[in-house]
Amino acid sequence: QTVVTQEPSFSVSPGGTVTLTCGLSSGSVSTDNSPSWFQQTPGQAPRTLILSTNTRSSGVPDRFSGSILGNKAALTITGAQADDESDYYCALYVGSGISVFGGGTKLTVL
């Protein structure tokens, strides 16, 4: 059973920079896992931020960036704004047509 790990919660000051991570219980994350990142506010559908490790989805500001940091995928938000306060989910492709979501990170901006 593959488990994708994310920090349960994180906080950042307005204008600050935060990096959220996405790991694999079975080893290292690579570009082969095609990491994706999604933002979700309560009562809304998810919004895609990042595809294929570091490709911003249409309309996503360049404050959001994706990368591989060490053995994890990472989402970095620079110049955090109040409306960045959301839940953030990553998803990894683990092969054979199977994808797995992480448990999500609740980001607080204060």
Place this chain on the structure above:
Amino acid sequence: DVQLLESGGGFVQPGGSLRLSCVASGFTFYNYAMGWVRQAPGRGLEWVSDISGGGGSTYYADSVKGRFTISRDNSKNTLFLQMSSLRAEDTAIYYCAKKPDLAVTGTDYWGQGTLVTVSS
């Protein structure tokens, strides 16, 4: 603009069946893989199933394998999820998800979701 409109959710008793639909517009439907993602109340996102652009390849999470069937009608730009032997733990909002290309990795657009409630 890409639009994904789900329907078919509702209230069903344990052991029952339900068929979800997702009508797509704004893109060439058969050129893209599609999928379903669900979210139980107060919980995180869970990948459910994906299907290739032509419909010949399908993939399922272990939690639904053997009970759910994904399919598509490319002539009607519509994605389906046939759900049977439903359990209380299948209660969730089900989101239709468009893939960025023919591969099943990633999701670039989401529908607004349809709520499925399984309860006696």
